[in-house]
Amino acid sequence: MDDDWICGRLGEDEPWQLGAVNPPVFENSLFTFGSVAELSEAIKDEDERYVYWRGTNPTVDLLQRKLAALERAERAKCFGSGMGAISAAISSLVSAGDHVLVLGAIYGPTTQFLRYLEKYGVTHTHVEDLAGCDSAIRDTTRLLYFESPSYMRYAVVDIASVTGWAREHGLRTMMDNTWSTPIFQKPITLGVDLVVHSLSKYIGGHSDLVGGVVCGSTELIRPLALTEYQLYGAAMSPHDAAKAIKGLRTLPVRMAAHQERGLAVAEFLASHEKVRAVNHPAFSGHPALKQMSGFSGLFSLELDSDDRAEVAAFAGRLRHFRIGVSWGGFESLVITPAVTIEESVRATMGIPVGLVRLSVGLEAAGTLIADLALALEGVRRLA
Ligand SMILES: Cc1ncc(COP(=O)(O)O)c(C=O)c1O
Incomplete structure (x- = not known):
């Protein structure tokens, strides 16, 4: 089967x-x-x-x-x-x-x-x-x-x-x-x-x-x-x-599309000077990666910033990633845990202030990349 x-x-x-x-x-x-x-x-x-x-x-x-x-x-x-x-x-x-x-x-x-x-x-x-x-x-x-x-x-x-x-x-x-x-x-x-x-x-x-x-x-x-x-x-x-x-009914084809679009967006972010890190399993080089036959479209990036207001403003500038909880739908979403969760919980979980979670939906990768590029332009880097 x-x-x-x-x-x-x-x-x-x-x-x-x-x-x-x-x-x-x-x-x-x-x-x-x-x-x-x-x-x-x-x-x-x-x-x-x-x-x-x-x-x-x-x-x-x-x-x-x-x-x-x-x-x-x-x-x-x-x-x-x-x-x-x-x-x-x-x-x-x-x-x-x-x-x-x-x-x-x-x-x-x-x-x-x-x-x-x-x-x-x-x-x-x-x-x-x-x-x-x-x-x-x-x-x-x-x-x-x-x-x-x-x-x-x-x-x-x-x-x-x-x-x-x-x-x-x-x-x-x-x-x-x-x-x-x-x-x-x-x-x-x-x-x-x-x-x-x-x-x-x-x-x-x-x-x-x-x-x-x-x-x-x-x-x-x-x-x-x-x-x-x-x-x-x-x-x-x-x-x-x-x-x-x-x-x-559409899960296998949606997952293939989330994978393709998610990887294209993650690769763009990984090469961007204002992004400190991209947390995507595909980039981990982990020997156990073979246990997975593909990747979904959910991952996080770490902005080169420790300023909550800056991180929130970045999310606010995005037009195609809407701000909201949950993930895995057809629509692209963004959330900034450092801004939305209690400080003590954030610190215990070891989540950096600059961490931004993206759920890459089914929009064209080019549209999402252009959206992120524009929003990143406004990020002031740490000295
Ligand atoms: C990894 C993970 N597991 C479980 C849940 C809980 O699922 P539900 O919101 O359907 O109760 C969530 C919800 O965000 C989740 O992200």
Whole structure:
């Protein structure tokens, strides 16, 4: 099964399709049964049987089947947001007294969620690399959580080395693969136990939905689907699932375009005198780059400036990159974390003041480069 086919056709030859090119949206909060006995059987298995929207729904299920196949996972469970997926999946793997290792920089709210778990007696330690893991591991460590490439700095983490180390130490691994999408990276084939995505980024692709998914073995996904999914209630709506299914139809070609445009923009910036650094995994020379078959369009640059007002003014001068959170849509976006996040958080995360994150959309690279060139002209360099 190739990815193009999975994105377009997998699961879409069901009898209820009637030859339609798009699947129906099952707008049903509940499903009915021929007998009470049949209903009570179905309630015991709300992951497989359609009973109530908060359990599952045929449109959401179709999306789950496609995402599991793309990630080469046995199962996938979709949620109402990426954070819904991440918080439920972490909760499913830890209990009071457990410890979590976090390798490299990760999405801020994921760290906030780990901090939140402290009130239930779950602790965590951030480390930079496997040597750090060796020193920080405890008898109570159960889970190793990471992203690759890492958050904001886009450093490549060698996934197979991390999962090998975790296996040797009896830990589960969980990885956020939102940056690459399963088109460019398949962490389960490299030994990761649970892969999470925000579907709100490239997979949705049109900035019109919020959703998340957890992919993994049936052994790990089934309890999560029957417990955390049902009880936390971060259910995905069939309408958002239908939009994500539409997003998948064009995901492979969109990712190729994001890659091409992102690299052209990154190369222009890397040669610009007012840019101190460009944080793009393609420029890292990391030996583990072969774990990825391509690059998305999200990366950061570091302006040759330590002045917040200067950095904010640079973003304000851009016309084709609009200022906004999130990323992975058709539209190009810019954000300046040093200006938008609290100073103490910025410093702890080691984000330089001059760091600017770009999400390169589907506009022509030449248009985006001209926009950046003009905005850079106004940047006053450090003496
Ligand atoms: C890397 C990463 N993971 C997870 C999330 C959370 O996803 P959502 O916004 O869909 O909850 C985000 C959102 O920005 C993200 O950037």
